[in-house]
Amino acid sequence: MKKIEVKEVDFYYGKFHALKHISMEVEQNDVVAFIGPSGCGKSTFLRLFNRMNDLIPGSRLTGQVLIDGRDIYAPGVEIDRLRKEVGMVFQRPNPFPKSIFDNVAYGLRVNGIRDKSFIAHRVEEALKGAALWNEVKDKLKASAFALSGGQQQRLCIARAMAVSPSVLLMDEPASALDPISTAKIEELIRELKKEVTIIIVTHNMQQAARVSDRTAFFYMGEMVECGETKMIFTNPSKEATQNYITGRFG
Amino acid sequence: MRKLFEKIVQWVLTGSGFVTSIVILLIIGFLFTEGAGLFRGRVIEEGYVLALNKENPVSRLTAEQIKGVFDEDIANWKEVGGPDLPIETFRLEDVDRYFSEEELGPQYERAGEAIVGWVEEHPGAIAFVPRVMIPEEADLHYIEDRTISPAEVFAGAEWFPTATPAPLFGMLPLLAGTLWVSLFAILFALPFGLSVAIYMSEVASERMRSILKPVIELLNGIPSVVYGFFGLIVIVPLLQQGFDLPVGESGLAGSIVLAIMALPTMITVAEDAMRSCPRSLREASLALGATRWQTIYRVVIPASMSGITSGVVLGIGRAVGETMAVLMVTGNAAVIPTSILEPLRTIPATIAAELGEAPAGGSHYQALFLLGVILFFITLVINMSVEYISSKNK
Ligand SMILES: Nc1ncnc2c1ncn2[C@@H]1O[C@H](COP(=O)(O)OP(=O)(O)O)[C@@H](O)[C@H]1O
Ligand SMILES: [Mg+2]
Numbered sequence: 177m178k179k180i181e182v183k184e185v186d187f188y189y190g191k192f193h194a195l196k197h198i199s200m201e202v203e204q205n206d207v208v209a210f211i212g213p214s215g216c217g218k219s220t221f222l223r224l225f226n227r228m229n230d231l232i233p234g235s236r237l238t239g240q241v242l243i244d245g246r247d248i249y250a251p252g253v254e255i256d257r258l259r260k261e262v263g264m265v266f267q268r269p270n271p272f273p274k275s276i277f278d279n280v281a282y283g284l285r286v287n288g289i290r291d292k293s294f295i296a297h298r299v300e301e302a303l304k305g306a307a308l309w310n311e312v313k314d315k316l317k318a319s320a321f322a323l324s325g326g327q328q329q330r331l332c333i334a335r336a337m338a339v340s341p342s343v344l345l346m347d348e349p350a351s352a353l354d355p356i357s358t359a360k361i362e363e364l365i366r367e368l369k370k371e372v373t374i375i376i377v378t379h380n381m382q383q384a385a386r387v388s389d390r391t392a393f394f395y396m397g398e399m400v401e402c403g404e405t406k407m408i409f410t411n412p413s414k415e416a417t418q419n420y421i422t423g424r425f426g
Numbered sequence: 427m428r429k430l431f432e433k434i435v436q437w438v439l440t441g442s443g444f445v446t447s448i449v450i451l452l453i454i455g456f457l458f459t460e461g462a463g464l465f466r467g468r469v470i471e472e473g474y475v476l477a478l479n480k481e482n483p484v485s486r487l488t489a490e491q492i493k494g495v496f497d498e499d500i501a502n503w504k505e506v507g508g509p510d511l512p513i514e515t516f517r518l519e520d521v522d523r524y525f526s527e528e529e530l531g532p533q534y535e536r537a538g539e540a541i542v543g544w545v546e547e548h549p550g551a552i553a554f555v556p557r558v559m560i561p562e563e564a565d566l567h568y569i570e571d572r573t574i575s576p577a578e579v580f581a582g583a584e585w586f587p588t589a590t591p592a593p594l595f596g597m598l599p600l601l602a603g604t605l606w607v608s609l610f611a612i613l614f615a616l617p618f619g620l621s622v623a624i625y626m627s628e629v630a631s632e633r634m635r636s637i638l639k640p641v642i643e644l645l646n647g648i649p650s651v652v653y654g655f656f657g658l659i660v661i662v663p664l665l666q667q668g669f670d671l672p673v674g675e676s677g678l679a680g681s682i683v684l685a686i687m688a689l690p691t692m693i694t695v696a697e698d699a700m701r702s703c704p705r706s707l708r709e710a711s712l713a714l715g716a717t718r719w720q721t722i723y724r725v726v727i728p729a730s731m732s733g734i735t736s737g738v739v740l741g742i743g744r745a746v747g748e749t750m751a752v753l754m755v756t757g758n759a760a761v762i763p764t765s766i767l768e769p770l771r772t773i774p775a776t777i778a779a780e781l782g783e784a785p786a787g788g789s790h791y792q793a794l795f796l797l798g799v800i801l802f803f804i805t806l807v808i809n810m811s812v813e814y815i816s817s818k819n820k
Contacts, residue, residue: 226713259715266710283715283716286715
């Protein structure tokens with residue numbers, strides 16, 4: 177069974193047809209990169225997987241999105257359970273105005289976990305998993321805002337990983353960071369893929385080529401093509417993809 | 427030409443800034459000098475003396491004791507440290523009851539002698555008379571006059587600014603009244619204001635909000651006398667019936683009216699603070715599986731705490747300084763309140779009600795200015811705490 181299956185999805189912001197008839201599949205523990213010019217619907221598509229678009233009034237979806245074979249838009253699906261299963265990292269680091277520890281523990285606490293030693297254990301694991309533990313282990317009580325931008329983003333990754341999701345969505349996670357922090361995030365993605373299935377939006381094609389197994393190219397709300405990253409970058413089947421990756425537009 | 431114009435504009439701006447600062451400083455300076463004048467004033471009314479029989483050893487009385495003596499609450503000299511003698515008081519107003527017209531003379535020219543004679547005959551006598559009426563050769567004993575001390579003003583429990591021979595300027599009842607009313611106003615306004623702020627910022631639909639917000643802001647523009655009127659007509663009778671009180675005008679009525687008046691500020695400032703909590707933080711919380719309510723109380727409220735506190739403190743500021751509405755509904759009894767259901771009196775209400783009657787430059791007048799200074803300090807502290815709170819969480 178595929179980890180994720182998207183079947184003939186159309187998505188609307190009011191009257192605006194933002195995603196047009198998209199179908200795709202994602203294998204367990206793959207890293208899938210979404211590329212395409214800005215405004216083509218990458219973020220919109222990504223946010224379908226944890227139903228973040230539900231917050232937007234007037235938005236509407238047709239078609240099916242299955243995770244582990246279950247339709248996440250079916251009636252009766254508990255959205256908070258879904259979001260625990262499908263974590264998300266945003267474009268700009270967005271730590272809470274709380275301590276480093278409380279940031280990572282947040283997801284556990286809102287999911288009703290009270291056991292202090294378990295929380296402490298998970299926080300440590302998550303910070304280690306995000307390659308941040310050595311930098312912050314002596315100042316867990318310090319405010320998250322005291323960290324650098326790159327550290328904050330890794331903190332956000334740790335925060336998302338602390339609740340043990342099986343899918344991690346990343347929306348241009350390195351676009352606000354310097355090259356060194358970016359490299360760290362990319363390395364992290366290669367590590368994390370052992371545990372989770374990752375979908376990453378990026379406007380940086382080298383990044384897509386470096387970290388992903390498969391790549392999907394979006395254009396004007398359509399998924400033009402989706403295939404193995406190597407194929408997409410060396411021998412795309414569509415002309416639009418060819419034009420985009422060779423930098424002729426976008 | 428343009429250069430000149432810009433220069434002029436610059437002068438005008440500098441000038442207005444300068445003038446404004448000077449005016450503010452002048453007002454504060456004025457308050458302080460007038461207020462401080464109280465402590466140069468004398469306990470006994472200007473130009474009068476308190477004359478005793480020369481056998482009576484008492485020579486010091488506090489203002490409160492003087493009032494007690496003349497109100498006949500104190501009936502014996504031993505209560506104020508003198509001999510065991512009943513006190514007999516004499517006020518100039520009573521002169522006709524003590525002496526016949528012959529004794530006084532047609533123009534009262536012999537009144538002085540008559541009074542002196544009376545005091546000399548009565549060992550327990552105390553007479554409140556103008557100094558000029560007493561002949562120089564009279565052999566009497568006088569109560570020492572002194573300046574009003576800060577202790578009896580700031581720690582005094584009785585406010586009788588028009589009492590004779592010695593007015594009492596104890597400000598505790600007014601201070602207590604102000605604090606009680608404000609405290610209860612906050613107690614009422616806080617839960618209500620916060621709930622409305624949360625509702626408006628987090629729950630209400632955009633449509634609902636676009637109706638509610640202007641309505642609440644409108645409340646801010648209603649003159650306070652209208653609130654007072656509403657309080658008098660609606661709240662006061664309700665309280666009187668509800669609690670079975672002799673009078674409905676009470677601290678509670680004042681607090682309720684003030685709470686209503688403080689709400690708009692509290693709501694608008696707190697709501698603005700919560701709405702300015704970044705969308706990215708809410709999304710981060712939701713994306714971790716938090717429910718909407720968990721997001722509100724674990725992220726939105728803590729993140730906008732400084733703004734919420736500012737709103738609350740600004741609301742309090744309004745309550746503390748409010749005059750008219752409180753004056754109308756609190757009953758204005760200058761006693762230290764023991765219960766919020768009793769009438770009480772606040773500092774602003776006192777100033778507004780009494781300044782018109784206080785003779786300019788007199789002790790009463792200066793005491794009212796001193797109250798103004800106290801009020802100024804209370805609001806100063808409130809404003810500084812707002813500054814502090816909102817700068818801290820930046
Ligand atoms: N909340 C929204 N309401 C209406 N239109 C939106 C909203 N969010 C995005 N869009 C529109 O949907 C299209 C796709 O946006 P997005 O998914 O953010 O693109 P990308 O992430 O590829 O840059 C854009 O044309 C954008 O203007
Ligand atoms: Mg985007």
